[in-house]
Amino acid sequence: MYINKIKIQNFRNYENQEIQLDKNINIFYGDNAQGKTNILEAVFLCAFGKSFRTSKDKEMINKDKEFSNIDIDYEKKDRVGNIKFKISDKKYVYLNDVKLKKLSELIGNINLVIFTPDDINILKDGPAARRKFLDMMISQLRPRYLQNLNLYLKVLEQRNNYLKQKLNNDEMLDIWNQKLAEYGEIVYKYREEYINKIKDKIKDIHAEITNEDIKIEYNSDCKNKEKYLEKLKRNKEIDKIKGYTSSRNS
Ligand SMILES: Nc1ncnc2c1ncn2[C@@H]1O[C@H](COP(=O)(O)OP(=O)(O)OP(=O)(O)O)[C@@H](O)[C@H]1O
Numbered sequence: 126m127y128i129n130k131i132k133i134q135n136f137r138n139y140e141n142q143e144i145q146l147d148k149n150i151n152i153f154y155g156d157n158a159q160g161k162t163n164i165l166e167a168v169f170l171c172a173f174g175k176s177f178r179t180s181k182d183k184e185m186i187n188k189d190k191e192f193s194n195i196d197i198d199y200e201k202k203d204r205v206g207n208i209k210f211k212i213s214d215k216k217y218v219y220l221n222d223v224k225l226k227k228l229s230e231l232i233g234n235i236n237l238v239i240f241t242p243d244d245i246n247i248l249k250d251g252p253a254a255r256r257k258f259l260d261m262m263i264s265q266l267r268p269r270y271l272q273n274l275n276l277y278l279k280v281l282e283q284r285n286n287y288l289k290q291k292l293n294n295d296e297m298l299d300i301w302n303q304k305l306a307e308y309g310e311i312v313y314k315y316r317e318e319y320i321n322k323i324k325d326k327i328k329d330i331h332a333e334i335t336n337e338d339i340k341i342e343y344n345s346d347c348k349n350k351e352k353y354l355e356k357l358k359r360n361k362e363i364d365k366i367k368g369y370t371s372s373r374n375s
């Protein structure tokens with residue numbers, strides 16, 4: 126897919142800007158603080174419904190204005206599309222002029238991978254940063270993935286809240302263990318499928334750059350539902366003391 130046109134109004138330092146893009150590579154260059162990353166942020170917002178730089182949406186509205194609009198035309202191999210994004214008192218999103226009820230419906234229309242200098246943390250930081258990067262890509266390709274991941278995260282949050290209360294009811298924990306193992310295995314399978322798809326490509330690209338071999342593997346406690354369940358049970362007493370789930374997939 127590619128983006129044909131970006132129109133931004135009152136977005137960050139832009140008042141009214143229309144940008145026509147080429148099908149292939151587009152390079153934005155300019156002085157520091159001129160607004161290059163702001164353009165990328167506007168596109169990211171239309172792909173994910175949130176910024177990669179701030180959790181405060183209003184920050185993106187030009188400081189002298191009350192609202193901001195982004196309008197993107199894109200083309201996929203089988204269809205053309207348009208996304209309109211408005212930030213004012215809250216966020217409003219239109220896909221082909223139809224208002225979306227949920228922001229999650231936006232994901233997967235514009236397919237986007239962002240890679241900034243900060244993303245070196247994918248290697249430097251712990252596995253959570255790597256999972257987050259994976260999640261961002263899989264959720265654009267597989268809408269059901271995000272649903273299952275959110276269910277997993279919801280159960281995990283409930284289990285952790287329960288552990289914090291130190292109520293010591295094992296039956297309740299068992300219920301969450303079941304659900305966690307169920308969704309955990311689903312999430313694992315999507316991630317494994319994706320890694321399998323990209324690992325040979327990464328190997329080739331890496332060898333071209335460095336002449337070295339690279340091996341990518343996805344390991345997780347959630348690989349097998351029964352085994353994960355056993356581990357959750359085994360860790361029960363530790364979890365109770367810690368007040369959170371020690372074996373998790375997020
Ligand atoms: N809400 C806002 N209203 C007006 N201007 C804003 C707002 N938010 C950010 N800016 C301005 O946007 C500019 C920064 O834009 P951006 O981060 O896109 O720069 P850049 O071209 O990517 O710079 P660099 O080369 O340093 O990465 C700054 O001048 C900042 O003052």
Ligand SMILES: [Mg+2]
Nearest residue numbers: 158161162163
């Ligand atoms: Mg920048």
